[in-house]
Amino acid sequence: MDSLHAIGFYVSSGVSLAGAMGVALLPGRGLRGASMAVVGVGLAGIYLSLSAGFVAAVALVCYAGCAFLVASPLYRPLEGVVGPMWRQVGAIGAAALLAILAYSAFRGDFVHAGFYGGAFGVANLGRLFFAHDALSTEALAVLVLVAFAGATAVWRVRERTR
């Protein structure tokens, strides 16, 4: 793992975390969608620096789709019924979660192993997806089909009742 990979990892991590805070804090769906796209770019950089090129390509496409969905003006805003106190409790809970996960990460450097997967690893991943774990791949395909078909059905019902 050379310095170039390390610099890429840390820069991509900063980009991804900045995008994540933008998704959490920025007003307007357009800005939030752009922040989600920034998260996708940073995530792809992280995966690339971890020698996971195929995962980087998939993450880039998927988070571009997420950015499009978040920025889409077709979805109406829906105000939640949770009061400001509970939102603050949730934010404090997220901070506590960060503290717990950071502590466990700090204690997690207990195992090391060599890596022989290659920089892109698409052949090995293909063997995993379509031979070793074919059932999980099919389950994921069913999930995606159900999710998009459900979203389309919900959309059509809403347009019909408008």
Next chain:
Amino acid sequence: MTINLVAVFFVAAALIAAGAFAAAWRRDLTAAVAGVPLMFAGAGVAFAGVARFAAAGGPQLFGQEFAVVLAIAATALLAMGLGIAGREGPR
């Protein structure tokens, strides 16, 4: 300057916490749903980091495989969540 498993876990923890913060803090439910892909991204980074640095036995790229699954599932769940949340909105 090097990357190790602890640094990967720190980034993953920060992404998961940012997603949880977004889901808890946003008043608009369709904006809060956008925290789910962030949490999935953090989990995917952790899995890919384990596959890169610490996968000793079994299929070595299992972590990368699960990161792919998480990225695709995040998109599907966001589409479904936005569809359901937007449907229940005031007209």
